[in-house]
Amino acid sequence: MVRIMTSVNSVASLYPLVLLAMCWELVARSGLVPPIFLPAFSHVIAGLWEQFFSGDFTWPVLTSLYRAAIGFAIAMIVGVVVGFAMARWTVVNLLFEPLIAAGFPAPKIALLPIFILWFGIDNVSKILLVAFVCVFPFIVAAHGSAMMVSRAQIWAAEAMNTSHLALFWNVIFPASLPSLMSGIRVAIPHALVATFAAEMIAGGGGLGGELVYAQRFFETTKVFEILLIMLMLGYVMDVAFLRLRSHVLRWHDQNDVTE
């Protein structure tokens, strides 16, 4: 009974969203704004439903996800290796820290034309831009979390004559996984933003490319449909990530405390 009540309450708490949708629908239907600027909410949803079955958006969604995922994976590998190396060896830290301090606040999107020049206008330049954008949060998260691994654990492993590689893989990596996970959560939206931005600027399909085409041909309904898809993608990925995190970190005692 209590459970039913709380779920009723949580549905009722979404009233502002319903209100927003109703206002949107009313303004669009009243004719105050021509549909070319604001199509009715119901039209957008109906269009989305249709597109879902006709599969028009399947390929753009997969293209964008492919670019984001590969770039993300490259950033994760490079970022974790560099971050751990910085935590382990002072020389590496001295070399990389200033570069990261200069690179972190830089608007990486400004480098897209350089990436296009080097790697062509197709997939590779976009993937590498995503990797370049995401690598900074990963380095910082990996460095910060490796620095926080307790000295005692490292000494214990060293006393047992553990090799460098085993030390990273069996001690530092698992011990820093909880805060690495927070870094991953920060990097996911960055990956999506970089992918969509690169596609909007350089074209070449994907959701960002489709969005700009729809805008150029004044297909406003399609613009809203794509925006809703992007919103849902971001949401689903965050929820999926939180699930994954609580699964991966089920051994960690702080797991229940952090959200």
Add this chain to the structure above:
Amino acid sequence: MTRGLKTVGYLASLGLAVAIWDGLIRCGLANADLLPGPGAVFKSLVEQATTAEFRADLWETLFRSVLGLVIGAAVAVPLGVVMALSPAARGFFEPLVKASYSLPKISLIPLLILWFGIGTTTNVIAVVLSTLLPVLVYTYHGVESVPKVLLWSANAMGTGPREMVWRVRIPAALPSILIGIRVGLGLSFVIAIAAEMIASNRGIGKLIFVYGESGAYAPMFAAVTAVVIAAATIDIAFLRMSDYVLRWSDSHAVKR
């Protein structure tokens, strides 16, 4: 390490990176057509910096991003405070924030172009929309999680409800608010430049793109360098300002 020594270390590391960049080209490992050497880029940067056009473009981009950030923060900070203080306001805005949080705000640029055309309005609104949520969330959490001890002691000293907000909650939340604004600062440049690259007639993003398309690579690298330097300078200036504003805060002093 003292501050002076650290600066020397920083400059040495950046100098080393530039030397490697130069060495790659001199040894023929990198194609000078695709990667102009640091000398050529620096020369082009100096040449461009003296032209009024270049400065106007850079200024335009900085103006758009800072104006957008200021408007965004001017809306987000009061809203965050109100959300943290009033359960009704929180109940109303929280679902809206949560629902819009996962949309990459950069994707709204095409829609804004449809509504407002190409130009400063579209650009500034895009920056406002993308800086709004981070500042809002940091402000909300800052005001929400003020240590109970502070509230209790203020209460015990007979602090009224208004002073509680102005003299306890907001100052205590200031470190968090400033972090939110710094996050917004980083975003504001990205969005302003991306908007200029997608469709614009002015701004440094447009300039970089035009250079890239016309094959003027040394000026393109120079313009990108100018953007990186400008962004880093503003970020450092903001950090210094935060340090000064928060010089009384012990939690901030510990973190640094």
